[in-house]
Amino acid sequence: MGEAGHEAAVEQFRVSVVGSGNWGSVAAKLVASNTIGHPFFHDEVRMWVFEEVLPCGEKLSDAINRTNENVKYLNGVKLGKNVVADPDLENAVREANMLVFVTPHQFMEGICKRLGGKIRSDAEGISLIKGMEVKKEGPCMISKLITDMLGINCCVLMGANIANEARIAFEKFSEATIGYKHSKEVAQRWAKLFSQSYFLVSAVQDIEGVELCGTLKNVVAIAAGLVDGLDMGNNTKAAIMRIGLREMRALSKRLFSSVKDSTFFESCGVADVITTCLGGRNRRVAEAFARTGGKKSFNELEEELLQGQKLQGVSTAKEVYDVLSHRGWQGLFPLLTTVHKICIGLLPPSAIVEYSEHAPNFSLFEGSAECY
Ligand SMILES: NC(=O)c1ccc[n+]([C@@H]2O[C@H](COP(=O)([O-])OP(=O)(O)OC[C@H]3O[C@@H](n4cnc5c(N)ncnc54)[C@H](O)[C@@H]3O)[C@@H](O)[C@H]2O)c1
Incomplete structure (x- = not known):
């Protein structure tokens, strides 16, 4: 981002991941490996955790921060030291201007209600969520729900990525597709955040x-x-x-x-x-x-x-x-x-x-x- 002398003056993009299930945890690991040490992005990736108490009595978010692993949904995979699990939804997104949404689709409307007016005005979103809401007016895709309820632009990232085989978590080659509506530049920024040598991301202007x-x-x-x-x-x-x-x-x-x-x-x-x-x-x-x-x-x-x-x-x-x-x-x-x-x-x-x-x-x- 810019020439070396200007870097300190330019604000870095800050990423939060809303969701921490199987794919949510892989997504956090992927993006955290790209934000760390990158001039474009702030190192830390906040990951909102829907709090659960583990059979041992420990809170899931505490266990993630202690072990750097999501012991319930992606056991055995280090997420990266720059991933911080946060059970407070509003706190988890407060500073971010790149929001990655990755929860089961049935929870998104409730999450958006809680986030209304609580996110940065310059935030952009990307949805990794598979599913739709059906309203009286017809089907409403999750990216549109996010755009309508939070007033932000929202791309999508989908692809042949089954997280529970843990293949992506263990860095086996796969691909994904970003869908965007208007801005190629924003889509490229998302591609930069997710791309790895083992995770090839391309973008098409066909969000639906x-x-x-x-x-x-x-x-x-x-x-x-x-x-x-x-x-x-x-x-x-x-x-x-x-x-x-x-x-x-x-x-x-x-x-x-x-x-x-x-x-x-x-x-x-x-x-x-x-x-x-x-x-x-x-x-x-x-x-x-x-x-x-x-x-x-x-x-x-x-x-x-x-x-x-x-x-x-x-x-x-x-x-x-x-x-x-x-x-x-x-x-x-x-x-x-x-x-x-x-x-x-x-x-x-x-x-x-x-x-x-x-x-x-x-x-x-x-x-x-x-x-x-
Ligand atoms: N797992 C995959 O292989 C995969 C791949 C691509 C896309 N996706 C998509 O990613 C999205 C998230 O899937 P996942 O695999 O990360 O989740 P998951 O099914 O592994 O885990 C469920 C998650 O939902 C949370 N949860 C439970 N009750 C909740 C509530 N009331 N409110 C909010 N959260 C609650 C749990 O804590 C957990 O984090 C889905 O839309 C899925 O279709 C999954």
Whole structure:
């Protein structure tokens, strides 16, 4: 930033991470390794921790600051000495002008209510959150919720990044996509904050496309998990992934005409569909659901299998279903519709491959990729 003699006069960007689950902790580690010693950024990264008491009686935030590890959500990975866990939300964001939002999506509206009027006027945001809110007026992406409620510009970062495999935490190569609306310069600043030799970040001017990819792929992952639980094999799973990607693209373009086809070939698109359908908690819990024949609910399985981590795909499937039924589009999106009906017990898990009756009206002889 500027020539050496001017550096002291120029204010450094200060980063806070709002959220400290599995991905939140990896995000804090990633950005902290870039802020330290960088003239552009203040060293310290504050990470807001939703306070919990560990079985040993210690508070999670104290344990993180004592061990430099998030012992509950990312055990065994040092976050970096410049990460400070802070259980006080307002205090955690007070000084920051770069705010990284990374909590399960259902908590964001409440968090924004608490933060209204409490953040710096020059703050910029980026959302790593996958999910949407459904309002009477229609779907509201989380970046828009943040912009509307906090009055700040908000980019998104999505991609083939499953944190609980701990691969990114252990610095195995992966990629991510930033989606931005107006300012390329701001997107580049976010890319600078997140990029590492093992974490390649590119930016596209298609915020809705990037965010919808990240959101809708969790519903496709539920479908893939059901296929696994029914032992249907890789051909079926590949078919489900393709149909899912086609529905993701078609729905995104129907909701926002600005969405670009090319976005689906970025990390946030096809790559995230693949990784989420091969690994990831949505696939895993849906597999268990199918193996129990739907006898245990997703809520029970989430509690049993995820130890405090949150499942996004089931709530997103409901939100997507609400959007589809409000517009009368269920018939056009059989996979997205069927996943929700299976999740709430209206259809058995095996319905995930019963497409002949529900398929939209297109000619198979001309291929189905462009059927919408
Ligand atoms: N984990 C991944 O692999 C991954 C990858 C990419 C994106 N994401 C997205 O990142 C976001 C955060 O996921 P995560 O994996 O960091 O979280 P997580 O599911 O691992 O952990 C849940 C978090 O929610 C917190 N929490 C519980 N109750 C709360 C409340 N009432 N209010 C606020 N917070 C509460 C918990 O303390 C914990 O930090 C999600 O939107 C997810 O879709 C996750």
